[in-house]
Each structure stands twice: as C-alpha cells, then as structure tokens.
Amino acid sequence: MTSAIRPPAAVLLPGTGSDEVFVRAVFGGPLAALGLPLTTPKPLPGAAVVDGFLAELDRLADQYGTLLVGGISFGAHLAAEWAVANPGRCAGLLAALPAWNGEPGPAPAALAATLTADLVAEKGVDAAIAQAEAGSPPWLAAELSRAWRGHGDGLAAGLRVAARRPAPELALLRGLDVPAGIGACTDDPIHPAAVARAWAGALPRGEYGETTLAAMGTDPESLGRATVLAYLRALTAEPVREGPLEGI
Template sequence: MHSRFDTRTAIVLPGTGSDARFAADAFSAAFESVGLTTIAVEPDPAAVVESYLTALDDAAHRHGRVVVAGISLGAAVAVRWAATNASNTAAVALALPAWTGDPAGSPAALSAEFTARSLREQGLDAVTAAMAASSPPWLARTLRRSWASQWPALPDALDEAARHRSPELHELARLELPAVVVGAVDDAVHPIEVGRQWARALPNCALRTVTLDDIGRDPGCLGRAAVDGLDGPQAQPPSC
C-alpha cells in the first residue's frame, strides 16, 4: 500500500465523448503500481454527469475513502464531488481540465457544440471520418470506438458537456485534499493555462505536464504523472 493513500480503490471519470477503456489505459497501471485498483466509469451518454456522480457515490458506499480521478469533463466532476465528499476522498488527480467556471467560449465547449451539431446534420459516419482525417491516429482510434458506443445519444452527451459549469477558482481554493493536475502543454482544446490556474488555486496540489505525443505513445503517461505529483508535490516534474 502506498504510504500516501489509505485506500485501495481509485475511481476514474472519462472526458467528453471518451470511454472507460481510455480512462483505464491512462490510469490503471500507474495506480496499480501504488496499490490501487482502478474502477473506470463508463459514461451514460443520456446523462453523463449524473452517471459519474452515481458511480462516485456507489464507490464511496462500497469502499469508503477513494482516490478520485478524471479527464477533462471528468476532472471537473471529480473535483466538485471531492469538495462535497472530502471525508470519502483520499486524493484527487485531475487530467486535462478544459475550463474554469462558465464554459461559454472555451475551446472545448465550442468543439463539443460544433461536433454535436455536425452529428445531427451529417450523421455519425461522416463526422467520424472527418474527425479521423484531422486528428492524430491515436485520438482517431479512441474516439471512433467511443463515439460508436455512445451513438445515437452522443450529440446530447456533447451538448451536456458544453453546458457544464466547472468549479470556480475560489471553490478549488477550499479543497484541502492532496491533489495533482496533469496538463498537456500543446493541447489547444484543454489549455495548459487552465491547468496552471487549477494547480495554483488548489492549496495542496502539484502540477505535472505531458505532451499530446506522450499521450499518443502511451496514455499511461497521464497516470504516471499523476502518481508522481501525489507522491511529492514539491518535486520537479519528470519527463513522461
């Protein structure tokens, strides 16, 4: 058992349009290395946030204290749940936060809205093909799989994400739990400055950084960076 955690369970929430498989690929190996069993949550595209909150509540009921992790939208849901369930949270790992507070005008919300509209107008096959043509191969493979599994509710899931209000910085400042934020320095959809803001606001937080190429080579770099940050918030960030 890793000395920083008093639990054997970690819950991971995927990002918008993503799935439990990617969340597990990102975190399970690193969490296993420090004695944690990862439960990656499969989103319900008809009610994404509600399905995440239900999974977190169920995990706390079953396991007591848990490590809570999330990617993008999952990070926003994870940190808010942790703030209201601090007694059931051992630590928080937040990867690729997309915006703070109001989503309006943020790159991730605009992208989700555009994709939802395109899906309704053009259908899944056409939009998936366009996405694959303009995305790195690893991302195209991941989204091709998850989008197909969430169809036909996918546009509603994207719209829900685009409307979701993330915590404000003053809300983050009240969360005293051990935390880490992992940002990608070259991700235009999840700006690194959002990650820096979250890390500065959280009182007991480390910031770790990766690149999109790192994630493409091995999504597990997100989990390794998170574990490193939780292990020693004042340590220098490692190369992923």
C-alpha cells in the first residue's frame, strides 16, 4: 500500500515592524482549510531579525525536508530570498505584498520604514504609534500599535535593516521553478500591486491574486485567500474556481 504524501509545512514570516500574530490572522484560516500546518516564527528584536528568520527557515527545512515558504511584505522578500538559495528545499512560495525587487531605491515601503525608524529614534515608539494611528484605518492602527510595542527598543533597527536589504532580482525569481502565489492589495500605495504582478510574471509558475486594504479591514483573511488561491492555480496549472473554496 502506498502511503499518503505528507503536505509540506507552511512557514510564513511577518513584515518589518509586524509580528507573527498578524501573519496567522491573514493566512491561518486559508491554510487550515487546505490541511496545511502553519508555522509563524516570532521576529527577533532589532537587526537580528533577518539572520534569525533565515536561520529558522534552515532549521525547519532540516526538520521537514521541504517547506512552503512565504510571508507578508519584507517577510515575503526574505522567504523568496531563502527559496532562491534553497530551491531543493522549497515546495512553493506564498508572497503577499512584496514591496520591491532588487535594490529598494525609492520604494515607498523602504522610505516609509526609514522615516518611521527616524521618528522612533528621535521621539520613541509611542510617538510613532500616535502618528500611525492618526493616518491609518482603525484596524491597521491597532495592528501597528500591538506589533510596534512588541518590538520595543529594537523597532528602529529592525526597520532600518529591512529598508536597506535588496529583495530578489526578477532575474533570480525567473530561476525559481516552484508553484508561487503572489498577493496584492490594489489600494495599497506602500506595496504597489505592480510589484506583485512583476513577481508573478517573473516566476515560471507564478500566479497573481488581489484584494484591497478596505476588505482587510473587516476580513484580514481576504489577503491570505487571494494569495493561496493564486498558489493553487500555480500548483494545478489550471484555473481554480472560487466557489468550492469559499471556506478558505
């Protein structure tokens, strides 16, 4: 009798200044509907966040053999970076809200992270949270308040290291032959949908899905569903109808 093939573990990373709580809120339900176990590592404080996440992916790949990796924003960048370096241990990619490819340059997300780091360094985390609350929808302000306080004194350094780190070049993504779902919010100026579409177009088996920040205000899983449905289209190489998947 042939034993069933165990699905790969999904390991998803948060964006800079974010946390594992938000990643699970976005992807927990959609991945549970597919029976995929989800691991959401907690970010290490400060500049250690990058090496910490990459080392954790290595550790989990040693444990499981192959991983379905991904993340949100900078977490998607690091997951894609790891996948490019470890194609034999990557079973697929779930990248939500990628913010740039190659050098960050004037990417809005890099500029925003740098400005926030400057504000935190000058006036403290509470002042940065107050400014974010004044200019963000209530749901996003609440997420930032919780996550930024969790990062504490390491927030500024973590923001700076993310703002300066290159994402994989499109040429490198073209060599990553795994099913990949790339998700975007069409009303997000910090993570332009055009970047997500470029990632999906570069990846040999990449598919693109989208939602809106407005939808996430009442349904955080809308971004997870858009990204996971894109991954399923890439996995099957056939259109996936949303009807049977309404539960994810």
